[in-house]
Amino acid sequence: MLHVIGAAPGSHANQDYHQVWLESDERQNVLRELDSMEKELAKLPVDETIDHREFAAPFYRQFLLVTQRVFQQTWRTPTYIWSKMFLSITPSIFIGFVFFNANNTIQGLQNQMFSIFMFITIFNPLLQQMLPTYVDSRDLYEMRERPSKTFTWKAFVLSQIVSEVPWNALIGTLAFLCWYYPAGFYHNAQGGGSQEVHERGAYAWLFCVIFFVYIGTMAHMVIAPIELADMAGTLAYLFFTLCLTFCGVLVTPSALPGFWIFMYRVSPMTYFVSGYLSNAISNANVTCSADEYRVVTPPNNTTCEAYFADYIAAAGSGYIRDPDSRSECEFCPLSSTNDWLSLNEVNYNQKWRNLGIFCAYLGFNVAASIVLYWWARVPKKSSRVKDEAPKQTLSDRPKAGEEYALKGESSTSVSV
Structure with missing residues (x-):
C-alpha cells in the first residue's frame, strides 16, 4: 500500500489518492449511510430485556476464570515456586537445628523464644520475592485486559490474592515441619498426654500456615497502589522492621516508654509471638542448669x-x-514455664485470642489491597474529554474535490 501511494522509499504515486477518494462514489455512499444511521437508529425503541452489562460475563465467572489463569501462570513458572520454597524451607531447617531440642532451662526458654523471633525474619525475603511477579501481571492487565473490558479490576485483585493462598499454605506446612519438631517445641506438651501433643501441634501448624498466608496478603497490600516493586519493597521493609522491633521479644511491654507501647499493641507480630510461644512452652516444669x-x-x-x-x-x-x-x-x-511466660507478659489462656487478632490483620490486608488499588490505579471516569463539537450532517461535510491539505502541505502528505 505504501508503495502504491508513493510513501515507500524509491516509489512514486501515479495519482493523488486522497483526491481520488474525495471524488469517489464510495465516499458519497459512506456519508449517506452515516447520515441515515444518525437519523433512523435514534428512532428505534430500546429493548429493555437486553442486559447491557459492562462485561460479557458475571463477576463470579470472571473471578473463576482469572484465578484459573493465574494458577496456570504460576505452575508454568517453576522458578517462582522453587524460589518460594527455598526461601522458606532452608531458613526453617537452619533455625530448627540451631536450637535443636531446646530444653527447659532458663536459657533454653530464652532460646525457644529467639527461635520464634528468628523464624519471623522469613517474612521479608519471601514478601520481596512476590512483588515483581505481581507487577508483571498488573502491567499486562492494565495494558491489555482493562482497556478491552475483558474482566473487572476486582477479579484481577482478588484472583492474585487467592492464587497465593494454596502455595503459601503448602510452604507454611513444610516450614512448620522443618522447624517445629527439630526445635523440640512438642516436648513441653508431652506431660498432658498424646491428645495435648496433637492439639498443640495442630495449633502451631495452623498459626504457621496463617503466618505465610499473611505474608502474601501483606505483599499485595504494599504493592497495590505503588508503581515500582523496589519502592513497595522498601515500604514493606520499614513496616516489617517496626513490627519485628516491637513484638515483645527484644523489649518487654512494661519496659517500653510512653508512645512505643502503642507500637507493641498494633504490631501483628506481637500476637504471633505471644500465641506461638505460649502454645509451645506453657504448662511445663523448669529445670535450671x-x-x-x-x-x-x-x-x-x-x-x-x-x-x-x-x-x-x-x-x-x-x-x-x-x-x-x-x-x-x-x-x-x-x-514453671508459666512463671517465665508471665515475666514476658505472655498468657497461655490468650493463645486463641492472639490467633483471632492475627487473622483480623490478614483480613485487613485483603480489604486494604482492594481499596488502595481502587484509589490509586482504577480510572474514576470513563472519559475525561468532553466532546463539544456540533454534529455534522451530509450538507455540512466537505464536498468532493474540496481541499483537505493543511497550509504549506500537499494533500498527499496529509493522506499519508
Whole structure:
C-alpha cells in the first residue's frame, strides 16, 4: 500500500489518492449511510430485556476464570515456586537445628523464644520475592485486559490474592515441619498426654500456615497502589522492621516508654509471638542448669527449705535443689514455664485470642489491597474529554474535490 501511494522509499504515486477518494462514489455512499444511521437508529425503541452489562460475563465467572489463569501462570513458572520454597524451607531447617531440642532451662526458654523471633525474619525475603511477579501481571492487565473490558479490576485483585493462598499454605506446612519438631517445641506438651501433643501441634501448624498466608496478603497490600516493586519493597521493609522491633521479644511491654507501647499493641507480630510461644512452652516444669542456680549459705544451721519458705511463698515461683541441705542452698528462681511466660507478659489462656487478632490483620490486608488499588490505579471516569463539537450532517461535510491539505502541505502528505 505504501508503495502504491508513493510513501515507500524509491516509489512514486501515479495519482493523488486522497483526491481520488474525495471524488469517489464510495465516499458519497459512506456519508449517506452515516447520515441515515444518525437519523433512523435514534428512532428505534430500546429493548429493555437486553442486559447491557459492562462485561460479557458475571463477576463470579470472571473471578473463576482469572484465578484459573493465574494458577496456570504460576505452575508454568517453576522458578517462582522453587524460589518460594527455598526461601522458606532452608531458613526453617537452619533455625530448627540451631536450637535443636531446646530444653527447659532458663536459657533454653530464652532460646525457644529467639527461635520464634528468628523464624519471623522469613517474612521479608519471601514478601520481596512476590512483588515483581505481581507487577508483571498488573502491567499486562492494565495494558491489555482493562482497556478491552475483558474482566473487572476486582477479579484481577482478588484472583492474585487467592492464587497465593494454596502455595503459601503448602510452604507454611513444610516450614512448620522443618522447624517445629527439630526445635523440640512438642516436648513441653508431652506431660498432658498424646491428645495435648496433637492439639498443640495442630495449633502451631495452623498459626504457621496463617503466618505465610499473611505474608502474601501483606505483599499485595504494599504493592497495590505503588508503581515500582523496589519502592513497595522498601515500604514493606520499614513496616516489617517496626513490627519485628516491637513484638515483645527484644523489649518487654512494661519496659517500653510512653508512645512505643502503642507500637507493641498494633504490631501483628506481637500476637504471633505471644500465641506461638505460649502454645509451645506453657504448662511445663523448669529445670535450671548448674550455672543458673543461686547459691546461698543458710544461717544458724537452718535447712534450705525453711530458709526460703517465706521468699518462695511471696514470689510464687522457684524451687530448691536440695531442700534438706544446711550448708549450701541451690535456688532456681523459676519452677514453671508459666512463671517465665508471665515475666514476658505472655498468657497461655490468650493463645486463641492472639490467633483471632492475627487473622483480623490478614483480613485487613485483603480489604486494604482492594481499596488502595481502587484509589490509586482504577480510572474514576470513563472519559475525561468532553466532546463539544456540533454534529455534522451530509450538507455540512466537505464536498468532493474540496481541499483537505493543511497550509504549506500537499494533500498527499496529509493522506499519508
